[in-house]
Amino acid sequence: MQISPWHERCSAPRRMHTRAPAEGLAGLRETWRADVVSGFLVFLIALPLCLGISMASGFPPVAGILTAIVGGVVATFFGSAPLTIKGPAAGLIVIALGAVQDLGGGDPILGYRRALATIVIAGVIQVVFSLVRAGALGDLFPSSVVHGMLAAIGVIIIAKQVHVMLGVPGVSGEPLELLARIPASIASMNPEIVVIGTLSLIVLFGMPMLPWSWTKKIPPPLVVVVLAMSLASYFDLGHEHHYHVASHDYVVGPSFLVRLPGSLLSAITLPDFSSAFDATSIRYVVMFALVGSIESLLSAKAVDSLDPLKRRSDLDRDLLATGIGNVIAGMIGGLPMISEIVRSSANVNNGARTRLANFSHGVFLLLFVSVAPWLLQRIPLAALAAMLVYTGLRLASPQELARTWRIGREQMVIFGATLLVTLATDLLVGVLAGILVKTALHWRNGMPLRNVLRPHVEVIEDGEVTTLRIAQAAVFSNFLTIKRHLAQVPAQRSVVIDLSGTHIVDHTVMERLHELMDEWNLVGRQLEVIGLDAHRGLSEHPLAARKKALEVA
Incomplete structure (x- = not known):
């Protein structure tokens, strides 16, 4: 295969192919042990995260567990990507909490039930997205916009959860207000709660840095939960009482612990559709549907890149599974779900091979919450807040x-x-x-406005080679048209993308073309990018945007 110099600079070393598992019962016999073990390990990570995400979202703690159970036990059978783990995600906390607050008018229970209605409708829209093959949405949104959105979510999560970690309840407001109130919360922090939250954060940051290989096999969230529950018992958080530190009086008690209903059935809550189609609800439906779909698609693509078998997921099928899962989760009181990247990455690292791992993680959650809900009620909220602060710091990392x-x-x-x-x-x-x-x-930088959505593409057939000659601009907003042209080329033909006629080629297109070259190479197809010799990169990065050199000011 002929590879352009640009591709030689960008390509990372590829892993060796591993034999794919057999189909049907033979494949199940071959992989079930690895999948069930991975599902159990992911369950240990998912359990505390589901609780924390729920509480940060203004939902009952069990809501996230309901979602993860549906994502594992139900969505698996509708074609979810083979190695993704479906469940609630920190990236949707901001939307879920906003829906509860704005739709409830001061009544959190009403806001919760109306938020459930928006999740159900958003799930229906995601099903429609999948039927019209909108999986390509993952290619449409610019990387810098997506990362800016995720960084903002990270900052908002930190701004809300740091007060819980400090043991200062009832702090509310807009994100910038919450950030400004952090010094006041530090001044009035509850020392015992701070000990739990701080040690939890140290474990989360410190365990990945330990040099011993055996520590890599222990999920840090599990260590946090065990440590925090031990400290909660030592501090007797199960009973309300006062204690004194440096002549200051502090109160601790069960309000600093997770609260759950007596049984999983009693946790089921039906949505309230009474205001489902007013302007505020529609705004949250759109946010749940769009942001949830984008995050889920990007996560599924990222997990595909980690798959040692180098399989490529059907993103439309995965979106269908996510949409159906959201309809069901919303109908029983759960949070919205996506293909979640942290748990999915752990799933790959634990040796999972098929969707059975996602199914197993859902089953383990169902069994644990059904048999031992009392154990979860000993988990301090500060430990869950620390996990979310850690997640927020990773989303908004320097x-x-x-x-x-x-x-x-x-x-x-x-x-x-x-x-x-x-x-x-x-x-x-x-x-x-x-x-x-x-x-x-x-x-x-020279993009004509007429090319915002429609690039100028000339298709040239020459022997066994198809050349797509693109003029004016190849940018994020018109890349789907370029990709449609590529999809129309018969699989047996080689393709050359000639960008010599463009004034501007943006970072998103550079990144997507690099991904496509890798994908085509895996299936034995040839894709070459030429015509960038007269362009200058806007930075030294190999995937930086490129502009015609003669037009650089």
Whole structure:
């Protein structure tokens, strides 16, 4: 296969292929042990995260577990990607909490039930997305906008959960207000609760740094739960009482622990559709459907890149499974679900081979919550808050800022605009702002407005080679058209993408073409990108946006 110099610079070493498991019962006999073991290990990670995400979302703690059970036991059978784990995700906390607060009018129970209605409707929309083959949505949104959105979510999670970790209840407000109130919460923190939260955070950050290989096999969230429950018992959080530190009086008690209903059946809550089609509800339906679909699709694609068998998931089928799962979860009182990247990555690392791992993790959750709900009620909220603060710090990490800067300064502008507008308004407005900023930068760099959605593509057939000659602009907003042209080329033909006629080729297109070259190479097809010799990268990064050198100011 002929590979362009650009591709030689970008390609990472590929793993050796592993034999795929056999189909049917033979395949089940071959892989079930590895899948069940992986499902059990993922269950240990998922259990505390489901509780924490639920409480941060303004939902009852058991809501996240209901979602993970549906995601494992039900969604598995509707074609979910083979190695993804379905369940609640930190990335949707902001939307879920906003829905409860805005739709309840001060009544959290009513807000919860009305939020469930928006989740059900969003699930139906995701099913429709899958039927019209909207899995390509994962290719549409610019990486810098998505990462800016996730960083904003991380900041919001930290702003809300750090107060819980400090043992200061009842702190509420907008994200920027919550950040400003952190010094006041530090001044009035509850020492025993702070000990639990701080040690939990140390375990989460510290365990991955330990040099011993055996520690890599122990999920840090499990260690956090065991440690936090031991400290809760030592501090006697099960009984309300006062204690004194440096002449200050503090109160602790069961309010600092997880609260669950007596049984899983009693936790089932039906949605309230009474205001499902007013303007506020529709806004949250759109956010659940769009943000949830984008996150889920991006996660599924990321997990495919980790799959040692190098399988490529049917993203439309995975979206169908997610949509059906959300309809069911919303109908019984659960959070929205996606293909979750952290648990899915753990699933791959634990040696999972098929969807049975996702199914097993759901079954283990169902059995545990049915048999021992009393045990969960000994988990301190501060430990769950620490897990979410840790997640928020990973979403909004300085490394992500540095990575964006290396790709190009214009990417940092887009990232920053998305982040700041999201913090000041909401996710939908923030994503729109990021897209508008990116579009404006492309126009400034020479993209004709007529090419925003439709690139100029000329298809040339020459022997066994099809050349797509693209003119004017190849950018995120018109990439789906380019991809449709590629999909129409017969599998036996080689393809050359000629970008010599473009004024601007953005980072998103560079990234997507690199991914496509890897995917085609895995199935023995040839895809070559040419025509970038006259372009100058906007940074030294190999996937940076490129602009015609003669047009650089």
